[in-house]
Amino acid sequence: MTTARAEPEEIDAATPRALIVSLFGLYARERAGWLSIATIVRLMGDLGVDEQATRSAVFRLKKRGWLEPQKEGRVAGYRASAEALAILEEGDDRIYGRRRATADEGWVLVVFSVPESERDKRHRLRSTLTRLGLGTIGPGTWVAPANLADAVLAALDRAGLRGFTDVFRAAHLSDADPRGTVAAWWDLEALEATYADYLRRFSGVAARWEADADPDEHRDRAFADYVPAITAWRRLPYLDPGLSLAALPEQWIGLRAEELFARFRTLLAEPAARYVRLVQES
Incomplete structure (x- = not known):
């Protein structure tokens, strides 16, 4: 089975692919992750996307391991892959249940070192950490609120990158203004x-x-x-x-x-x- 290669939030929100991911996230899971092709085409039409563009976007998501063709009886459709469903479930916590950190909770630090011979993994690691919203303290050192530690570890495991990282919980002990510090770590x-x-x-x-x-x-x-x-x-x-x-x-x-x-x-x-x-x- 093809491994899902893109997280839903990585896809440009203006594209048909992003809208289809939303359809599956919002409406397919009560049907075990399945939508008929006819339903997908009809709903995308309501969103202003024609059938050709919809089928092209579905094909791309299939190639990326996000969707798998499956019939329900005689009705053709697509089911979100097991990995896609897991990622969507993880996203629910971030999108619908996000809470703001408090000043005294501390941070999670990710330090990585990837050999030059595996530079492709270095790029994937940076992309993964950026997608998760981590800030950068310096080369190879990334930071996020401590309450995201489990999400960070899960994403590293899913991407097969845990072995290239060390992950720490930390407290910031400097007397510097936290607003200035965070502005240096995030844009x-x-x-x-x-x-x-x-x-x-x-x-x-x-x-x-x-x-x-x-x-x-x-x-x-x-x-x-x-x-x-x-x-x-x-x-x-x-x-x-x-x-x-x-x-x-x-x-x-x-x-x-x-x-x-x-x-x-x-x-x-x-x-x-x-x-x-x-x-x-x-």
Whole structure:
């Protein structure tokens, strides 16, 4: 079996592949990870993606080990691979259950050394740690809030890279301002710009739905607005690994973005899910 080669949050949120990953994450798991081809094509059409682009994206996800063709009776479809389902489940904790670290929790440090003869693994290791949202203290030394230690270890194990690393829990004992320290470890300006883009794209959409007396009367529209908002959000909890507010600029824009994401889920999650069930049953 092909090993899944890309984490869902690594895929550009603007691509059909990212939308399909969201469909499987949101709606396939109650059916053991399976969606029919007809359902995938229909739902992607509702998201503005034509059938040819959808089938091309499904093919790419199949090649990457994310999807496996499987029939349910006479109905052709695709099932998320076991590894893909495990990654999606792990992502649930990060995306829907993320909590912010506190100032006294400390850090997890990852120190790696990869021989020149295995430089491909060095690239994979850096990509894995970047995807998890770790900051960089210096060459070969990465850092994250301590509450992510289990997630970091699980990702290193899944990628087969644990043997190239040493992982520590640590306390920062310097008297330096934590805001300055964290700003040196993470690109907060880029992160702030990404949060601002999310707010720009989706604040108006949420406001329109809040003015609607009954979103359940427009389930197809709810679905078409909900999935792109979830897809765009999915990468943000990895770029910002739940850094302590004490280490972030005052009035951190990420809090407004988190509130917007929560509003989307409250407003549209259920109407969108009911629409998908209607499509699956038709």
